Structure formats: structure tokens, C-alpha cells
Amino acid sequence: MKDAKNVTITDSEWMVMRAIWTMGHATSRELIDAMNELEGWSASTTKTLLHRLIQKQAVAQHGRSRPFTYKPVVGEKESMAAAADDLFDHMCAMRAGSTIAGVIQSRELSRADIANLQAILAEKAKTAPEEVQCNCLPGDQTC
Amino acid sequence: MKDAKNVTITDSEWMVMRAIWTMGHATSRELIDAMNELEGWSASTTKTLLHRLIQKQAVAQHGRSRPFTYKPVVGEKESMAAAADDLFDHMCAMRAGSTIAGVIQSRELSRADIANLQAILAEKAKTAPEEVQCNCLPGDQTC
DNA sequence: TTATTTTGACTACAGTTGTAAACTAATAAG
DNA sequence: CTTATTAGTTTACAACTGTAGTCAAAATAA
Structure with missing residues (x-):
């Protein structure tokens, strides 16, 4: 499949x-x-x-x-999601947040898009960690 | 440079x-x-x-x-931003919002990241359009 | 039904990317 | 000093990409 x-x-x-x-x-x-x-x-x-x-x-x-x-055969939404995930998978997890911020700032978003993102963030805030670990090197370092 | x-x-x-x-x-x-x-x-x-x-x-x-x-020589933040912009530039503008939503859902974000995104969104909401036009085909179609 | 146009299949070809071996020039060890 | 080791430079090479030409089969027009 x-x-x-x-x-x-x-x-x-x-x-x-x-x-x-x-x-x-x-x-x-x-x-x-x-x-x-x-x-x-x-x-x-x-x-x-x-x-x-x-x-x-x-x-x-x-x-x-x-x-x-x-x-x-493949859907647009899923393909876009896959491409975006693929990109973020290759980048430092610690900096995903600020990268997303940059994207949001540079894109045009509808009111509905924004409301949706706000809802997702509110939900995510409930269980968000204090900080995200850098995953760029072997072993764990504080970056 | x-x-x-x-x-x-x-x-x-x-x-x-x-x-x-x-x-x-x-x-x-x-x-x-x-x-x-x-x-x-x-x-x-x-x-x-x-x-x-x-x-x-x-x-x-x-x-x-x-x-x-x-x-x-190049900075990490700038390189990540450039890579992300490059990706979104190749995708349908109309669906950027839901793609970003997917990314946010699949990534780990710190409390500070979330707060930052919320602030950016709140600001962006002030001037957000009702809807974003699809930019996938020549001429303007409603997708 | 023959000539023409369209559509689809196959071939081309240079540049990029992932992956690594071979070779050469420094540097460190003995 | 000579030898061994490491660091850096060149070469290799197949797969993938961007871009497009050629050819053959099918459909349409004359």
C-alpha cells in the first residue's frame, strides 16, 4: 500500500x-x-x-x-505532512520551536488556521516540558 | 557574503x-x-x-x-529558517496552516516555545484574512 | 484510408548527492 | 632521523534530479 x-x-x-x-x-x-x-x-x-x-x-x-x-494516489495533506516531518526530523529538536515560529511569521494564515493552531497549542501547553533537549550529538549534552 | x-x-x-x-x-x-x-x-x-x-x-x-x-559560517537558526521557508514555498499556500498544525502536533515544544508561538499567533490574528488563496495553478481558481 | 497531429514511451545527459577508497603531506612516536 | 599515524586532498561511482529530445502508437482530420 x-x-x-x-x-x-x-x-x-x-x-x-x-x-x-x-x-x-x-x-x-x-x-x-x-x-x-x-x-x-x-x-x-x-x-x-x-x-x-x-x-x-x-x-x-x-x-x-x-x-x-x-x-x-497520495493525498496532498499527507504528502505535505510527510515532507514537513521529514524536514524537521533532520533538524535540531531543540530549535524546532523557533523554526516553526519563523514559518508562521512568514506565511499567510487564515483566521480559521490561527484558531486551530491556538487550540492545538493550548492543549499542548498542558503537558509541555520546561525545555527540549538538543539531539544533535551522540550521548546527551546540554548543547 | x-x-x-x-x-x-x-x-x-x-x-x-x-x-x-x-x-x-x-x-x-x-x-x-x-x-x-x-x-x-x-x-x-x-x-x-x-x-x-x-x-x-x-x-x-x-x-x-x-x-x-x-x-x-552560516548560523543554525538562519539555516533552519531558510530550509523551512524553502519547503513551504514549494507547497500550496492554502494548506500551510494545516501543515504547520501537523508539525506542531508531532514535535516536542517547550513551555517557552509554546508561549512564543501563542504571542505570534495572537498578533497575527489581528490582520489575518478570512481565507488564503490556493496558488497551485496559473490564473486564480478557488481550488 | 492516407496524412497529420497528439499522446504516451523510451532515451539522453549533465549536475547533485550519498558513500567511500586511494593517495599525499604533515605530525608524532621510537 | 626513520617509521608510523593522522589529517587533508583527489578520485570514484552509482543513484537520483532537472531538463528535454526522439520515436512509436493511437486518434483525428482530410
């Missing part, structure tokens, strides 16, 4: 996934046009990326006659 | 950077040992990575006689 956690989507593949996710399903022509407009890519480039995404089972080809329709 | 925004640090290079950042400065021997223990890497692997980091000016070699000392 392929899910977002097993699939690594590269930077340029992300662009194609975003288009497919937003369209819900699309023909290669639609994707080629969108990518050409968005990124200036040649038709071949989009085709290659689409192929690679099919191989890694992030996208599936549907229909029995040309032109085929392409649909996402 | 090299700063975090101009340097792309790869996944394995990150591991070395984390060690250097945490130690403040280190000899290659110290790094080789740390990386061996942490990741099981051979001495060569760490040496190569260290070299590449020097080439891309993320790390500098100090001292006039062997063994040299290696120090970070």
Missing part, C-alpha cells in the same frame, strides 16, 4: 502534484499547459515528471483510451 | 552541520567520531561532506597547523 510516507516527491515533481491535486484529475495536455505557463517547462519535461510520479505510484493513469486521465 | 539563504545544505550535510553547530567548533577527528557513532559513516564520508561544506562556504577551516579547526 503506497502512502505519502513511502513516496519521496522531488521539488519539480511537487509542482506537477500540486496541479493534479488542485485539478482533482487531469489529462497530460492540461498538465503540460499548466506547467508550461507556471514554470516554462517543455512538454517533455512535464511528461517525464508525470511518468516518474506514476512509477513511484504517487499518481495513477486512468481510462482505457487516449488521452488518459491522471489522478493523485 | 554567504548567508544561509544562498547555501543549500543536503540531507547528509545537515548531520555534519548539526554536530559543528552544537560543538561550536571541532576538529575533523571529532566530527568523524561523532558521525561514525551517530550515522555509522566511514571517516571518508565525513571528510567528503566536510569538504563540500567548506566549498559551499557553510563551514570554514581555521588554524595554521594541523589538525585544523572547523567552524560554522
Whole structure:
């Protein structure tokens, strides 16, 4: 069973996934046009990326006659979560908080997003530790 | 002037950077040992990575006689912020909020981190839009 | 039904990344 | 001083990425 956690989507593949996710399903022509407009890519480039995404089972080809329709197999939300987790997994746990702060500051968030984050934080505050340990070196050091 | 925004640090290079950042400065021997223990890497692997980091000016070699000392040139905080921004830049703006929510839920945060995030959110709430537009396709569509 | 266009499959190719061996120049040990 | 050891530099090499050209099969137009 392929899910977002097993699939690594590269930077340029992300662009194609975003288009497919937003369209819900699309023909290669639609994707080629969108990518050409968005990124200036040649038709071949989009085709290659689409192929690679099919191989890694992030996208599936549907229909029995040309032109085929392409649909996402992995979800956008899960893929984004997996990518974000992957990033934070490679960074110092002690500094995750301030990194998240930076992200929040630089992104546009809706009122609902903010309310949601506030609720999550309020809940998390109940059991939050006084400080988070640095996990960058072997053995435990206070950083 | 090299700063975090101009340097792309790869996944394995990150591991070395984390060690250097945490130690403040280190000899290659110290790094080789740390990386061996942490990741099981051979001495060569760490040496190569260290070299590449020097080439891309993320790390500098100090001292006039062997063994040299290696120090970070780019800051940890800035590099983490740059990496996080880079990630979110490639993803749908509309879903940044829920992705951040996922990250917050999966990470350990200190009381101080949480308080800081709450303050930032409270401030941000004052001017937050009702909703954030999807920016995945050319032209504006409601996603 | 032949010619044309489209779509999809296969090939290409340089640059990056992960991983490490080999070689060379210092330095330390005897 | 000679030898052994360590630190640093070069080379290697396959897999993965970004970007795209070529070819063949299918569909559409003439």
C-alpha cells in the first residue's frame, strides 16, 4: 500500500502534484499547459515528471483510451505532512520551536488556521516540558 | 557574503552541520567520531561532506597547523529558517496552516516555545484574512 | 484510408548527492 | 632521523534530479 510516507516527491515533481491535486484529475495536455505557463517547462519535461510520479505510484493513469486521465494516489495533506516531518526530523529538536515560529511569521494564515493552531497549542501547553533537549550529538549534552 | 539563504545544505550535510553547530567548533577527528557513532559513516564520508561544506562556504577551516579547526559560517537558526521557508514555498499556500498544525502536533515544544508561538499567533490574528488563496495553478481558481 | 497531429514511451545527459577508497603531506612516536 | 599515524586532498561511482529530445502508437482530420 503506497502512502505519502513511502513516496519521496522531488521539488519539480511537487509542482506537477500540486496541479493534479488542485485539478482533482487531469489529462497530460492540461498538465503540460499548466506547467508550461507556471514554470516554462517543455512538454517533455512535464511528461517525464508525470511518468516518474506514476512509477513511484504517487499518481495513477486512468481510462482505457487516449488521452488518459491522471489522478493523485497520495493525498496532498499527507504528502505535505510527510515532507514537513521529514524536514524537521533532520533538524535540531531543540530549535524546532523557533523554526516553526519563523514559518508562521512568514506565511499567510487564515483566521480559521490561527484558531486551530491556538487550540492545538493550548492543549499542548498542558503537558509541555520546561525545555527540549538538543539531539544533535551522540550521548546527551546540554548543547 | 554567504548567508544561509544562498547555501543549500543536503540531507547528509545537515548531520555534519548539526554536530559543528552544537560543538561550536571541532576538529575533523571529532566530527568523524561523532558521525561514525551517530550515522555509522566511514571517516571518508565525513571528510567528503566536510569538504563540500567548506566549498559551499557553510563551514570554514581555521588554524595554521594541523589538525585544523572547523567552524560554522552560516548560523543554525538562519539555516533552519531558510530550509523551512524553502519547503513551504514549494507547497500550496492554502494548506500551510494545516501543515504547520501537523508539525506542531508531532514535535516536542517547550513551555517557552509554546508561549512564543501563542504571542505570534495572537498578533497575527489581528490582520489575518478570512481565507488564503490556493496558488497551485496559473490564473486564480478557488481550488 | 492516407496524412497529420497528439499522446504516451523510451532515451539522453549533465549536475547533485550519498558513500567511500586511494593517495599525499604533515605530525608524532621510537 | 626513520617509521608510523593522522589529517587533508583527489578520485570514484552509482543513484537520483532537472531538463528535454526522439520515436512509436493511437486518434483525428482530410
